[in-house]
Amino acid sequence: MISLHHIACTWNPELPDARCASLRRRAERHLGLRLKGLKHVSVYTVRAALDAAQLARLAREGLSDAVAQRVGIDRLPDGCDGFASFVLVGKLPGTTDDEGLSAQRTLHDLLGVPFAPAPQEIFSADLYLFADALDAATLRRLAEEELGNPLVNQFAFGPFADFAWPVPEAEPEGAPVVETVALDIADEALDALSRARLLSLDRAEMKAVQAYFRDPQVQARRRAAGLPAEPTDGELEIVAQTWSEHCKHKEFNALIHFTDRETGREETIDSLFKTYIRASTEEIARRLEAAGNNWLVKVFNDNAGVVRVDRDRLFVFKVETHNSPSALDPFGGAITGILGNNRDPLGTGRGGATLLFNTDVLCFGSPDSTEPLLPGQLHPRRVFAGVRQGIEEGGNKSGVPTINGAIAFDPRYAGKPLVYCGTGGILADNYGGKPAWEKEIAPGDLVVLAGGRTGKDGIHGATFSSLGLDKHSPRSAVQIGSPITQKMLSDFLEVACRRGLVKCATDDGAGGLSSSIGELAPLAGGAEIWLEKVPLKYPGLQPWEIFLSESQERMTLVATEEAAPALAKLAQLYEVEATIIGRFTDTGLLEVSHAGRPLAQLDLDFLHDGVPRKRLEAEWARPAAPGPASTETLDFTDVLKRLLASDDICSREAVIRQYDHEVKGRTVIKPLMGPGGLAPQDAGVIRLGFDDWRGIAVACGLAPRVGDLDAYASSACAFDEAVRQIVSVGGQLPEPDKLGASTFWCANDNFCVPDSVYDAENNPDGRYKLAQLVRMCQALADLARAYHVPMTSGKDSMKNDFRAAGKKISVPPTVLYSVAAAIPDVRKTVTSEIKEAGDGIYLLGRTRDEFGASSFQRLFGAPGGRAPAVRPEEALPLYYRTMAAHRAGWIRSSHDLSDGGLAVALAEIAFGTGLGLDVDVGSVAASVEGGGASDAPRRRLAALFAESPSRFVVSVKPEHRARFEDWMGGQALRIGATTAEPRLRISAEGRRLVGGPVAELERAWGKELLA
C-alpha cells in the first residue's frame, strides 16, 4: 500500500557543514544578520509502497552517508533538538527535482525494478534549523533571498515547534480541452486578446492571422478535418510562437528608414541581417571560393554555424543569450541557458557533435548597488551569484570545460542581466558517407522526442522574452535544468548519430515542439503530431501546453521506420526516453492532434512566411560627449591600484576556479596561467585530440560603454578585441593574398539591445536606439570584410528592458562577438605572462588620446573623451606582421591591451610570475598624436591609460630581439625589460610614474567579487 514517509539526513555534528557556513556569511553580508546555531537537514518525502525493512535500507544505505551522516526515519535525526526556528525549502509542484529523482533511482535499484521517472515517488527538500528565535519577516527574507526563489521554491517557516513534514501536493487533474478563440472581432479587441494570452503579436500581425482564418479555402479544409472555423487555442499559440521576435527576428528583418543627421543622408535598409550580416559573410565566402579554399560549410540556417577543420572534421559554434529567465531566476536561467545552448551544436545537421568547450560572458548591475529595488527586481548581487552557480552546474556536470569568458558591470544591467552562453563542438564530416552537417527528411520519416519529460515549465518562454520584463512576467517561464538528464541524452545521441540511426536532430528550446517541428516540417513538406504519445511529467496538461512546453533537455530526432527499432533499443541501454510522436508528410500542413482530436492544422507557408514585414524608423545624431576629467595631480601608482580593484578589471579567479576549465584534458590556454596560476589570458586554446596538435582558439569581445559615445565604435572595438585576443595567442588571420592557405575563422554576433521601436509615449528615443543598432551592424560588416572573419551564426535579443513602478531600466545596446579560429599547432601558442628576467618588453600598435568610456575616465565619473576607433588599415598590417613573428617563435609572451590600457596590462603580465618589469613609456607618450610640448602630461596619461584598440604588449628573449626589431620596424616600441625583482616600475623619460611591488598590485586586483 502506498504510504507517506520522511527520511531526514544531517551531517555528524563534529563535521563542518559548508552549506551552513556559506549561509552564515551571506546572512551577515547581505542581511546584517549574525546567525548562531545553524543546522541543515536533507529531507526526502517518500510516497511509495514500501515495507519497514525496505524503508530502513533506503534510508540507511541508499540516501545517507554511513560514515558522515545521521539519519532519521519519520523523525529528525539525533541532535536536531534545541533549535528555535526553521525554514523548509521545497520545490514548487512540477519543478525539476533532480535530488528527488536520483533518490527514486536508488529506490528502484534497491527494489530491483527498472527506473521510471513518473509518477514522482520521492521529493527532496532542505530544512534549515536556527538556534535564534527569528521572526517571520526575517525567516521569509532568508528563505526567499538566500535559500531559494519563490518562482521555483515553496517555503514553510516559523517557530521550530510548528515544524511539520512536507506533504506533496496532489497532482493536477483535468480532462484535455481544445478551446476555440473568437477572432472575428474588432481591432481593439484583437490587441486585448494578444495581451491577455501573452501572444506578443501586434495589430498588423493579429490581422494577418484573422485574414488567414477567414480564407474560404482554409475554412473548407478545416471543416473537412473537423476543426472549428475560428482558431483553436493551440493554433493561436503556435502562430504566436513562430512569429515571436525571439524566433522570427522581425526587427532584424524589418525595412528600416535610416536618417543620418551627421551626414544628412537618408536610406532604406532592407533587413539588417541581410544587408550587413549575411552580405559580409557571403562576400568572404566568395573570396574563399575564388581561392579554392572555402572552409565555410553551413552558415545561418541551422542551430549552429559549421566550418571545416580538415577532411574528417567540422567545427560547430553557437552563442545564445538567456537574459529574461536569468532576471527572474538567475540560477535556473543560467543553467538552462548553458544546457540549452549545448543542444544547438548537438542538434546541428544530423546531430551528435562532440561538445568541446563553453564560453560565458555576463553583464550585471553593480554587486554593491545601494539603489532601491523595483518590484520584481532582484539585487544584482543575487543575480550574479545565481547565474554563476547555474553556469558552474550546467557546465561542470555536462563535462564541458569553460575556457573563456568575461564579466562586465554597469548599472543599466540591473534590470535585465545579459547571460551569453557559447558552445563549440566537433562534428564528423560524414556518417557512413552521408554529410553530417545536412538535415535530410522525407515524408514518412518518424518524429522521435528524446530526453526529459514534458511538463508545464517554460510555457510562453519565446513570446515572453520578446516582451519587456515587469512584475507580472509569467512564473511558468522559469525552468530549472537537469544536467544529468541532458548528459545522458547527449551520450546517447552521439552514439545514435554515429551509427547512422538518426537522419537529423534539433533542439527543443524556446517554443518547444511547436518550434522544433515547425522548423523541421518544411524540409519534408509537412508533419503530423500525436500529442497523446508525448511522455508527461504529470497529468493535467492541455494539448496546446504539451505542444508549446519548453521543458528542458529534450531533442527532436528524425528516424526512418527501419531505423526506429534499433534507435529504441539503444535509447533503452542509455536509459533515455525516446518516443515516436508523429510522422513527416508532404501535405504542406502542420497537423497536430491529441488522441484523435484535432488541435491544429496550419499551412506551413502561412506559418513561416505569413508574418507582415515590420517598418521601423532610425535616426542617428552623435551624442554630445562631455570632455575628459581634469587629472592634474594624480598619483599614478594609486590610480593603477584603483583600476586593478575596479569591478570591471579585478580578478575573476574566485569565479573562474568554480568552473571546470580543463575537463576533457585538452585545454592548452586556460583563463589563468603561469607559475602562480594568476595571470589572466586573452584567448582560450584547446587541442582537438590527444595525439593531434591541432586546436581551436576562442575569444570574446564586447565594449558596451563605448556605445554611449558612438555605437559604431562600440561594435568595432568589440570585434577587434575578440580578433586581437586570438592574434595575441598566435592565431593566424586569413591574409588577402594567402586565402588559399588560410584556416577557418568564424564569429557569432549576439546583439542585446533595449526596445528600439519608436513610440511617442513609451519609447521616445526609439529612433536613436535603432540607429545605434544600425551603426553597430555597419561596423560588423565593415570589420568582417576587412578582417576576413565571417559571421557563421548569431542571435539577437531585442527587448532588454525592465519596467516597474513607472520606471524603466534598459541595457545599453550591447553586441558580443565570440570568435573562434583554427590553431594549426597549439605548441606554438603563447600565453600572456612574462617568462624570465631580462626579456625585452615591447608595445605593438599605435596609442592615441582615446579615453572615451575608458576605465580611467570612469574612475572620475565621466564617460567623456574621444571614443576609441578601430582603424583596420593600421591594425591589419600590424596583425599580419605580428602573426609572422609568432610563426618565427620570437614572441615569448603576449597580452592584448584592453580595460585600463598599458598600465593595467603591464601589471597583469607580471601576476604570479615572481618577476617584475622596468618600463619607460616616454617613447609611447611621444608617439601620441596632438599638441606640443605643453601637452606632455596628457600624452603621458594616454601612454599609461588610454584604451586605443589593436595593441599588444609582448616580451622577447634577448637572442630574438634583433631579428624581432628588424622585422617589426616601427610597429614595435621597445619600452623596457623584465626584471628578477618582483616590482613594477613605469617611468617616462626617466621620470617615475608608477612604482611598487607586484604583490601589492596583486592584492589590489585580488578582491573577491562575491561572498
Place this chain on the structure above:
Amino acid sequence: MKAVRALVLTGFGINCQDELAAAYRLAGAEADIVHFNEWLAGTVSLRGYDVLNFPGGFSFGDDLGAGKALANKMRFCRLAGGRTLLDEIAAHLAGGGFVLGVCNGFQILVKTGLLPNVGGNFDQEVSLIVNDSGKFEDRWCRCWAEQPALSPFLNGIDVLALPVRHKEGKLVIRDAAIRAAIRERGLCALRYCDAAGQIATDYPALPNGAEMSCAALTDPTGRVLGMMPHPEAFLSIYNHPDWARRREAAGGNEEGEGLRLFLNVVDHIRRNRP
C-alpha cells in the same frame, strides 16, 4: 606479448572517460570505453581486463552526495546470475586485477566500500565530503607520494603536480581504528604538499581540508587506488598552467607527469604476467 587491457566505464554523468582511455593508450595499453549498463546487462564482463577504471564526472549529478547514487547501483543492482557489481569487482581483484577511481570514481569506490577496505568486508569506512571552502574548485596542486608505494601506479613517484576539480574531496575517517590502519599500513597513497614539498595543512595547498592531507587511498593489497587529483588531466606538458617555462626546463620533453602513473601500471602488469 598480450596487451594490457583497461576497461573504462562511462554513462550516467561520468565525463572523463576519453582522457582516461587516452592515458592508457598513450602508455601502450588497450582501452575500451564501456557504458555502465553494458556491464550490468552482461554484454561486457571484466574478464580479460587488467584494470577497471571509474573516471571522473558527476554520476547522477552527485545528487545524493558525490558518487553515492552510482555506488548504490553497484551494491543493489544484480546481474543475471544474481551477483552484484561489487561481487564482480571482488572477483576481479581476487583474480589479480586492478581498480582505479579518479575524483568521482574515487568517491564511488569509497562509498561502495572498496576503499580503504581495511576490514576486508566492503563496509564504508571513510567518506569524501564537501570541501572546507564549500566550493567546487579547479586548481593545480602538488601531491607527495608515499614510498615504497603499495599501488604500482605510484611506483617511484616523489612529487606530482596535478589538478583537482571537485566540490567533495575532504576525506573524513570513521574512527580511530581505521585512521590508525590507514597510517600504519601506508594506505594514504598521496598527500597534498606545498611548493617546498612539506605536507600541506592550509588552503589552498590543501584544497579541501582532507584528514591527513590525504589526496589518494589504496586498499591494503595495493590493487585498488582512488585519488581526487586527475592524473589523466596531465598527460601532456601543455596541460600545465606553466607549460611554457616547464617545456624549456624539460628540454623539449612534452610528457605530462600524470602519464607516469599509467606507464607505471602498464609496466607492472607486463612484468608480472605469468
